[in-house]
Amino acid sequence: MSMTIPFLDLKATNHSYRDELVAACARVIDSGWYIAGNELSQFENEFTQYCGTKHCIGVANGLDALVLTLRAWKELGKLKDGDEVIVPANTYIASVLAITENNLVPVLVEPDATSLNLCPQNVKASITAKTRAILPVHLYGQLADMPAILAIAQQHGLLVLEDSAQAHGASIDGRKAGNWGDASGFSFYPGKNLGALGDAGAITTNDDELAQTLRAIRNYGSHEKYKNLYQGVNSRLDEIQAAMLSVKLKYLDEQTAHRRQIAQIYMNGINNPLITLPLSVNDSPLTFESHVWHLFVVRCKNRDALQKHLADHGVQTLIHYPIPPHKQQAYPAWNALSFPLTEAIHQQVLSLPLGPAMALADVEETVRIINKFGT
Numbered sequence: 056m057s058m059t060i061p062f063l064d065l066k067a068t069n070h071s072y073r074d075e076l077v078a079a080c081a082r083v084i085d086s087g088w089y090i091a092g093n094e095l096s097q098f099e100n101e102f103t104q105y106c107g108t109k110h111c112i113g114v115a116n117g118l119d120a121l122v123l124t125l126r127a128w129k130e131l132g133k134l135k136d137g138d139e140v141i142v143p144a145n146t147y148i149a150s151v152l153a154i155t156e157n158n159l160v161p162v163l164v165e166p167d168a169t170s171l172n173l174c175p176q177n178v179k180a181s182i183t184a185k186t187r188a189i190l191p192v193h194l195y196g197q198l199a200d201m202p203a204i205l206a207i208a209q210q211h212g213l214l215v216l217e218d219s220a221q222a223h224g225a226s227i228d229g230r231k232a233g234n235w236g237d238a239s240g241f242s243f244y245p246g247k248n249l250g251a252l253g254d255a256g257a258i259t260t261n262d263d264e265l266a267q268t269l270r271a272i273r274n275y276g277s278h279e280k281y282k283n284l285y286q287g288v289n290s291r292l293d294e295i296q297a298a299m300l301s302v303k304l305k306y307l308d309e310q311t312a313h314r315r316q317i318a319q320i321y322m323n324g325i326n327n328p329l330i331t332l333p334l335s336v337n338d339s340p341l342t343f344e345s346h347v348w349h350l351f352v353v354r355c356k357n358r359d360a361l362q363k364h365l366a367d368h369g370v371q372t373l374i375h376y377p378i379p380p381h382k383q384q385a386y387p388a389w390n391a392l393s394f395p396l397t398e399a400i401h402q403q404v405l406s407l408p409l410g411p412a413m414a415l416a417d418v419e420e421t422v423r424i425i426n427k428f429g430t
């Protein structure tokens with residue numbers, strides 16, 4: 056079946072900046088310097104300014120950004136094996152992998168039923184004597200309720216690590232994703248809102264000591280050539296990808312504006328009673344600024360039929376995500392656990408086409424096809 060409306064056209068997205076990307080690539084090739092050079096420092100500075108944080112540390116990917124931050128806190132004596140980290144049960148598996156990779160214990164909690172983000176009440180109810188950190192995920196591009204989460208963290212002396220992999224530029228009261236927690240992990244996977252042309256990630260933080268530790272851990276544990284403070288890893292954001300990201304960061308806000316325009320058309324246009332729209336601006340104390348629409352996720356009890364209906368009309372959709380972490384084979388000890396809301400979400404969600412290069416006419420067409428579903 057040929058899809059006339061693709062879920063996300065990455066080729067077209069990057070094609071808009073092709074000349075600049077090619078020029079940046081040539082600049083790196085001709086520089087003769089390919090790892091840990093000016094392109095990386097420049098991108099780190101630019102992303103620092105963009106997020107409003109003091110530091111940005113480029114790493115190889117988004118998973119490493121989370122893994123290495125928790126690892127750094129262990130090196131700094133702020134976390135130890137067996138400590139509990141509260142995380143939403145409906146997150147992408149990477150958030151959970153980062154916790155278990157560090158011999159920490161994920162405490163899965165049901166999300167807020169409307170926003171599908173971490174629910175502050177459930178966080179409170181899950182705190183034990185072993186809780187040391189909270190890992191909120193800004194799922195689908197919307198900031199979690201960070202004011203409430205930070206208040207809880209402060210009250211209980213907990214670290215906060217944001218998973219901002221889907222939320223570059225999302226903000227509440229002008230304070231952006233990446234500048235709420237003690238640290239924040241970003242992914243620049245090609246399909247993310249700020250995407251490289253390969254793998255890349257970064258950590259943002261305002262903590263000097265953490266930043267210094269992370270700079271060493273990503274580079275074999277070395278803060279100074281041939282001296283190793285930690286048993287570190289090799290997790291670097293290379294010069295070519297840093298150069299690609301510097302080009303694309305300039306256009307991020309423009310792309311976000313386009314994503315919001317698409318979301319608004321879906322919000323205003325979809326009126327099929329079988330479909331639940333994502334949290335709307337007016338339903339929440341949060342504002343439209345808090346959402347950068349990485350994904351436009353609707354819910355439908357008859358999700359698979361809806362997906363087939365759209366496919367039959369040439370509209371490509373995806374499911375984020377079909378299986379929650381606790382039901383994965385990778386975590387057999389959790390398979391019998393019950394998270395009814397999380398499980399219902401995984402059975403009901405469907406992500407509609409949305410991207411920087413999507414034509415608004417295709418959004419209107421998708422709306423028409425959705426509104427015909429079930430009639």
Ligand SMILES: *Cc1c(COP(=O)(O)O)cnc(C)c1O
Binds near residue numbers: 218
């Ligand atoms: C993409 C993603 C990650 C991991 O990023 P990679 O760069 O693919 O390693 C982590 N958390 C969330 C929520 C993500 O969407």
